[in-house]
Amino acid sequence: MKQKTPTVLPGDKLAVSEEFLPGPHAYDDSGLIRALAVGSVQRDMKNMEISVKPAAKANLLKVGDRIVGQVEVAQSSSAGVKLYYVNGQPTDKDFSGSLSLRSGRPGRGGPRGPPVKLGDIVRCRIFSLLNGIIHLSINEDEMGVVYALCGNCGKPLLRGGNRAKCDECGNVEERKLAADFGRSPIQP
Ligand SMILES: [Zn+2]
Structure with missing residues (x-):
């Protein structure tokens, strides 16, 4: 029988240590097992372990998810991307991911400058959630x-071959363009 478990808060009592061992996101506080995270209680009756499954991140974002967001910080080695869509669904959570700008493909016609710039809307794949950081890839x-x-002039760039070009002022910019760059509406 499956019970609906209530949400617990950090510090909430889950069990006594005679009954259960503390599992992930739980700790032993002088004989009482308490929650370390907001989430739902999981009881592993085989190992007699009680743990908390965190409510937010673990449920919402997974390795392999496709996201669409906006570059809000751009440095030489990485860019910070604010997430707007996860697998095509809008998210109102305040998530930001990290896109490494050193994983490009040199010598294969890739952009010579940075592959993304501040303000760009980008589509990325989550390839790792190591250390609580959302690591993104655009390969x-x-x-x-x-x-x-x-x-140069702030008008939307259009695709011109492998580059982005501006019809308004003739400016040409290099980026790592998605296959459907320049098509509208944007497919999240
Ligand atoms: Zn322009």
Whole structure:
């Protein structure tokens, strides 16, 4: 029989240590097992272990998820991306991921400059959640910049071959473009 477990808060009593061992996101507080995270209680009757399954991140984001977001910080080695969509669904959670800018493919016609720039809308794959950081990748063809504005005049850039170009002022910019860059509406 499956019981609906209530949400617990950090510090809530889960059990006594004679009954259960503390599992992930639980701790032994002088004989009382308490929650370390907000989430639902999991009881492993085989190992007599009680743990908390965190409510937020673990349920919402997984390795392999596809996200669409906006570059809010751009440095030489990495970019911070604010997540707007997860697997095509809008998210109102305040998640930001980290996109490494050193994993490009040198010598294969990739951009010579940074693959993304501040303000770009990008589609990425979550490839790791190590250390609580959302690590993003744009190596696949469908991943990369899907929408960007001209650094010169601020009009939306269009696709010109492998580059992004501005019809308004003639500016050409290099990015790691998604296969559908320049098409509208944007596919999240
Ligand atoms: Zn322009």
